[in-house]
Amino acid sequence: MARAPSPEDIYGSARSEGERRLSSSALEQASTGFIAGVTIVFGIVALGVARELAAPDFASGVGQLVGALAFGIGLVFVVVGRTELFTENFFDPVAAAVARRRLGALWPLARLWLLVLVLNFAGGALMAAVFTVPGTLPGRAHHTLALVAEEIAAKDGLATFTRGIAAGTLLTLLSYLLHAVESVGSRMLLAYVVGFFLALGPFDHVVVSGLHLLFGIWLGAPVSYPDLGLNIVLSGAGNLLGGLLLMTLTHAVQVKGSG
Template sequence: MADVNTGAAASTVGLRSAAELVDYVETVGVNKSRQPLQSTMVLGILAGMFIGLGSMVYTLVTSDTTLSFAARQLLGGLTFCLGLVLVVVAGAELFTGNVLMVVAWSRGKITGSQVLRNWLLVLLANLIGSVLLGVLVLYSGTLGLNKGAVAVHALEVAGKKDGLNFLTAFVSAIMCNLLVCLAVWLSYAGRTVADKILAVIFPIMTFVACGFEHSVADMYFLPLGLMLRASGVVGAGVGNISLGETVAHLIVVILGNIVGGGLLVGLLYHWAYRPKPATA
């Protein structure tokens, strides 16, 4: 794809223009729909683990109650960025980013069934990777740091999420994936590793600092909360944690993530830059 940016700064950096980005996202969506099953599953498991790693270090940082509220939120958001940086730079299949496949679908390049197939496979793979990472963290000793405060905080995070009412969880998920898909969208504009990392940091830090709901991060936090509760760890909100609440919460958040990324980013940009119909 040729660069059509104007201006000295744009030509030096080599960023993709806004219109080019829509075409690029369309191509990415088509390629994802044609990816072999094995690749999709393996890359999806990796993405779940990557987001789990970001969630792990987020829990570690925000367990420090000596920090002010703003410092905890911002530092937690900054460290969580690790997850999406790994996804974007190393390469992995993350459901919240794959919501942008609606661009290729809206342009008639792939079918609705291809989109749904990819989403379901990637959701399953992300869940496997997230739970696997949670098990590794549980037995790694990390949760015992800070005299066990990390484990208690991890339980509190899960309890707070399971305690959300459905409307709050749904709207929070919309806000989350609006920012996540913008981060992915911006990363596509860059052509270097540094470009991609800088593009990811601010939108992701914002969604985490504001406490919005990310379905794949929740696939790490909530199963880990169930495991901690079963291990006898006690903390605020432990009574909210149950398998039923976890499943219901994930369904609502997944739907909200689809609206936030698919409608408010993918489809709006498609409508803004949709190809003009051919004239006779």
């Protein structure tokens, strides 16, 4: 039986991968972010279709559970396809930037975050435009996606921020755990479980929640672009706090403390 990797092994693997990401070209970073945005929309659509199909026969809570189970496939596509959502760059690249021990490392990190975030939304918006065309999705899936957007927009600001903390922590934990496994099957299982829990909360991931709201705007839900902007600010801040402070930096301290 293979030995489970130590925290030092995991952190070292993350640092190496982070160095590769920081050193990659802007075109590679942008294309990787764009593909992830396209890909995660399939999870959002799967959630809407599954929840709509379950709603006529089951109570609302069961519909939400079925939707969360369906959403997990979107994160599997992202992880197995080796594309990157914004939060996937909280652990590996930050570990590499810390290892460089100079302020100059902050610029490549900031460029990576900005490019990936913007291109996540660009890719996601393109696919959302495709799926909002009447007749593209079955039944009343459009109605269900609009309802999900309403639910996200209805939360107060503090709840959005705290749910953002939870999402950032959860997705950064996924980045950490992926370095502890080797097989594709294990990576798929981890991604699916995290995707399911993210949608079950539901917790506010800046890209996923933002794209949900974009669907709502384009499908005629009582959701506005200011609602989208506010969610991006609050959930993004929460994602950063949870991902960087609660996961990345604490793991860095753990490794330094054992050295």
